[in-house]
Amino acid sequence: NAGVTQTPKFQVLKTGQSMTLQCAQDMNHEYMSWYRQDPGMGLRLIHYSVGAGITDQGEVPNGYNVSRSTTEDFPLRLLSAAPSQTSVYFCASSLAEGGNIQYFGAGTRLSVL
Amino acid sequence: RKEVEQDPGPFNVPEGATVAFNCTYSNSASQSFFWYRQDCRKEPKLLMSVYSSGNEDGRFTAQLNRASQYISLLIRDSKLSDSATYLCAVTMYSSASKIIFGSGTRLSIRP
Numbered sequence: 001n002a003g004v005t006q007t008p009k010f011q012v013l014k015t016g017q018s019m020t021l022q023c024a025q026d027m028n029h030e031y032m033s034w035y036r037q038d039p040g041m042g043l044r045l046i047h048y049s050v051g052a053g054i055t056d057q058g059e060v061p062n063g064y065n066v067s068r069s070t071t072e073d074f075p076l077r078l079l080s081a082a083p084s085q086t087s088v089y090f091c092a093s094s095l096a097e098g099g100n101i102q103y104f105g106a107g108t109r110l111s112v113l
Numbered sequence: 114r115k116e117v118e119q120d121p122g123p124f125n126v127p128e129g130a131t132v133a134f135n136c137t138y139s140n141s142a143s144q145s146f147f148w149y150r151q152d153c154r155k156e157p158k159l160l161m162s163v164y165s166s167g168n169e170d171g172r173f174t175a176q177l178n179r180a181s182q183y184i185s186l187l188i189r190d191s192k193l194s195d196s197a198t199y200l201c202a203v204t205m206y207s208s209a210s211k212i213i214f215g216s217g218t219r220l221s222i223r224p
Contacts, residue, residue: 031210040121042200042216043157050210058211090156100145100204100212104156 006105023091136201
């Protein structure tokens with residue numbers, strides 16, 4: 001019962017470094033999304049995808065890239081990390097049918113120094 | 114104005130009390146509505162979907178008011194285990210795959 005798996009769980013970066021947060025789901029969900037959560041800000045949508053090969057921007061896309069080459073995987077790339085990107089990142093997936101109920105991964109806690 | 118707004122809380126109520134949260138949304142054409150629960154340092158999990166006619170799940174009641182563009186969550190006979198952050202979520206009309214969350218309402222139940 002893997003569900004949505006995010007790696008790594010924790011990461012510390014220096015300003016300017018790049019890295020990829022991994023997200024994989026084994027539920028054959030069409031939709032996948034990335035959110036960041038900051039204190040007092042709730043979940044803010046970064047990018048989302050309706051299926052393999054299709055991605056779109058959310059509320060706060062700047063500084064992040066995504067791709068969706070397979071149904072299962074939806075990696076999030078930080079191109080040049082900044083302290084403002086210190087946050088908790090959640091990946092979620094959902095079925096196109098059924099009202100888009102989101103299933104979340106356990107999150108990645110990222111600190112950028 | 115944010116697309117989805119919530120009472121920020123925190124709400125601090127005694128065990129057994131009834132507590133209600135509201136969540137307003139700005140897009141009148143929004144399609145689907147949800148309440149999620151998030152425990153400290155954990156991922157959000159679906160509490161309940163919100164249907165047009167309102168729905169109840171045990172001690173929890175969710176309602177949708179399309180005319181005033183808000184959803185509500187009522188918790189009756191609150192338990193210590195209800196302490197958590199409650200997030201509302203709205204699916205955007207422009208894209209059913211795009212779901213926007215409110216900033217969350219923190220609830221603390223005291224003995």
